Amino acid sequence: MSAPADALELARLAATLEQVSSWVRRSSPPAEWNLVALSTLDCLDRAGPLRVSDLVARESISQPGMTGLVARLHTAGLVTRAADPTDGRATLVSLTDAGRDYIRERHRMRADTVVTHLRTLSAADRHALLAAVPALGRLADRATEAPEEESE
Secondary structure (H helix, E strand, O other): OOHHHHHHHHHHHHHHHHHHHHHHHHHOOOOOOOHHHHHHHHHHHHHOOEEHHHHHHHHOOOHHHHHHHHHHHHHOOOEEEEEEOOEEEEEEEEEOHHHHHHHHHHHHHHHHHHHHHHOOOOHHHHHHHHHHHHHHHHHHHHHOOOHHHHOO
16 A cells, blocks of 8 residues: 555544544443543553552643542542652552442443444444454553653
Protein backbone atom coordinates (compact mmCIF):
# COMPACT_ATOMS: atom_id res chain seq x y z
CA MET A 1 0.00 0.00 0.00
CA SER A 2 1.32 3.46 -0.85
CA ALA A 3 2.05 6.00 1.86
CA PRO A 4 -0.92 8.27 0.97
CA ALA A 5 -3.29 5.30 0.78
CA ASP A 6 -1.91 3.96 4.07
CA ALA A 7 -2.37 7.39 5.69
CA LEU A 8 -5.94 7.55 4.39
CA GLU A 9 -6.76 4.06 5.73
CA LEU A 10 -5.20 4.91 9.11
CA ALA A 11 -7.23 8.13 9.27
CA ARG A 12 -10.37 6.11 8.48
CA LEU A 13 -9.48 3.61 11.22
CA ALA A 14 -8.86 6.45 13.70
CA ALA A 15 -12.22 8.03 12.88
CA THR A 16 -14.00 4.69 13.28
CA LEU A 17 -12.30 4.00 16.62
CA GLU A 18 -13.31 7.47 17.81
CA GLN A 19 -16.90 6.84 16.72
CA VAL A 20 -16.98 3.46 18.52
CA SER A 21 -15.43 4.97 21.65
CA SER A 22 -18.00 7.74 21.68
CA TRP A 23 -20.85 5.27 21.15
CA VAL A 24 -19.63 3.01 24.00
CA ARG A 25 -19.41 6.01 26.33
CA ARG A 26 -22.89 7.27 25.38
CA SER A 27 -24.49 3.84 25.64
CA SER A 28 -23.08 3.13 29.09
CA PRO A 29 -25.60 3.14 31.92
CA PRO A 30 -25.70 6.45 33.80
CA ALA A 31 -23.11 6.83 36.54
CA GLU A 32 -22.98 9.06 39.58
CA TRP A 33 -19.35 9.88 38.70
CA ASN A 34 -18.07 11.89 35.74
CA LEU A 35 -15.76 10.49 33.07
CA VAL A 36 -12.58 11.76 34.76
CA ALA A 37 -13.54 10.05 38.02
CA LEU A 38 -14.35 6.80 36.21
CA SER A 39 -11.11 7.00 34.25
CA THR A 40 -9.16 7.63 37.47
CA LEU A 41 -10.74 4.60 39.15
CA ASP A 42 -10.01 2.53 36.06
CA CYS A 43 -6.40 3.75 36.04
CA LEU A 44 -5.95 2.73 39.68
CA ASP A 45 -7.53 -0.65 38.96
CA ARG A 46 -5.11 -1.30 36.10
CA ALA A 47 -1.92 0.28 37.49
CA GLY A 48 -2.32 -0.16 41.23
CA PRO A 49 -1.50 2.56 43.77
CA LEU A 50 -0.31 5.84 42.24
CA ARG A 51 0.78 9.24 43.47
CA VAL A 52 -1.61 12.11 42.92
CA SER A 53 1.01 13.66 40.60
CA ASP A 54 0.99 10.48 38.47
CA LEU A 55 -2.80 10.60 38.25
CA VAL A 56 -2.58 14.26 37.21
CA ALA A 57 -0.24 13.33 34.35
CA ARG A 58 -2.28 10.32 33.24
CA GLU A 59 -5.65 12.07 33.36
CA SER A 60 -4.41 15.46 32.08
CA ILE A 61 -6.15 17.54 34.72
CA SER A 62 -4.78 20.09 37.18
CA GLN A 63 -3.21 19.14 40.49
CA PRO A 64 -5.96 20.93 42.46
CA GLY A 65 -8.62 19.24 40.31
CA MET A 66 -7.17 15.78 40.96
CA THR A 67 -6.67 16.52 44.66
CA GLY A 68 -10.34 17.48 44.93
CA LEU A 69 -11.45 14.42 42.95
CA VAL A 70 -9.35 12.10 45.14
CA ALA A 71 -10.89 13.72 48.23
CA ARG A 72 -14.42 13.07 46.89
CA LEU A 73 -13.56 9.49 45.94
CA HIS A 74 -12.06 9.00 49.41
CA THR A 75 -15.17 10.38 51.10
CA ALA A 76 -17.25 7.94 49.02
CA GLY A 77 -15.06 5.08 50.21
CA LEU A 78 -13.73 4.23 46.74
CA VAL A 79 -10.06 5.09 47.36
CA THR A 80 -7.64 5.38 50.24
CA ARG A 81 -4.93 8.00 50.64
CA ALA A 82 -1.64 7.38 52.41
CA ALA A 83 1.80 8.89 52.58
CA ASP A 84 4.07 7.46 49.90
CA PRO A 85 6.61 5.25 51.72
CA THR A 86 9.37 6.46 49.37
CA ASP A 87 8.48 10.16 49.80
CA GLY A 88 6.35 11.15 52.78
CA ARG A 89 5.48 14.47 51.13
CA ALA A 90 3.60 12.68 48.35
CA THR A 91 0.18 11.05 48.63
CA LEU A 92 -0.32 7.53 47.34
CA VAL A 93 -3.86 6.73 46.17
CA SER A 94 -5.21 3.16 46.12
CA LEU A 95 -8.54 1.59 45.28
CA THR A 96 -10.54 0.16 48.14
CA ASP A 97 -12.41 -3.10 47.67
CA ALA A 98 -15.55 -0.99 47.18
CA GLY A 99 -13.78 1.08 44.50
CA ARG A 100 -12.59 -2.06 42.73
CA ASP A 101 -16.08 -3.58 42.88
CA TYR A 102 -17.62 -0.33 41.59
CA ILE A 103 -15.35 0.06 38.56
CA ARG A 104 -15.54 -3.62 37.67
CA GLU A 105 -19.35 -3.51 37.82
CA ARG A 106 -19.26 -0.48 35.48
CA HIS A 107 -17.08 -2.48 33.08
CA ARG A 108 -19.47 -5.44 33.27
CA MET A 109 -22.51 -3.26 32.53
CA ARG A 110 -20.74 -1.58 29.60
CA ALA A 111 -19.59 -4.97 28.25
CA ASP A 112 -23.15 -6.30 28.45
CA THR A 113 -24.34 -3.38 26.33
CA VAL A 114 -21.58 -3.83 23.75
CA VAL A 115 -22.07 -7.62 23.56
CA THR A 116 -25.78 -7.10 22.88
CA HIS A 117 -24.85 -5.02 19.83
CA LEU A 118 -22.02 -7.32 18.73
CA ARG A 119 -24.51 -10.17 18.55
CA THR A 120 -26.43 -8.26 15.88
CA LEU A 121 -23.42 -8.43 13.53
CA SER A 122 -22.82 -11.23 11.07
CA ALA A 123 -20.51 -14.07 12.08
CA ALA A 124 -17.96 -12.76 9.55
CA ASP A 125 -18.01 -9.27 11.09
CA ARG A 126 -17.66 -10.68 14.61
CA HIS A 127 -14.76 -12.86 13.44
CA ALA A 128 -13.05 -9.84 11.84
CA LEU A 129 -13.41 -7.84 15.05
CA LEU A 130 -12.10 -10.73 17.15
CA ALA A 131 -9.07 -11.02 14.85
CA ALA A 132 -8.28 -7.36 15.55
CA VAL A 133 -8.43 -7.73 19.37
CA PRO A 134 -4.69 -8.45 19.89
CA ALA A 135 -3.64 -5.39 17.86
CA LEU A 136 -6.26 -3.20 19.54
CA GLY A 137 -5.07 -4.44 22.93
CA ARG A 138 -1.49 -3.46 22.10
CA LEU A 139 -2.71 -0.05 20.93
CA ALA A 140 -4.67 0.44 24.15
CA ASP A 141 -1.66 -0.61 26.24
CA ARG A 142 0.57 1.91 24.48
CA ALA A 143 -2.03 4.65 24.74
CA THR A 144 -2.48 4.16 28.48
CA GLU A 145 1.18 3.94 29.48
CA ALA A 146 2.40 6.54 31.93
CA PRO A 147 3.43 9.78 30.15
CA GLU A 148 7.07 9.40 31.22
CA GLU A 149 7.14 5.93 29.64
CA GLU A 150 5.84 7.30 26.33
CA SER A 151 8.74 9.72 25.95
CA GLU A 152 11.44 7.07 26.33
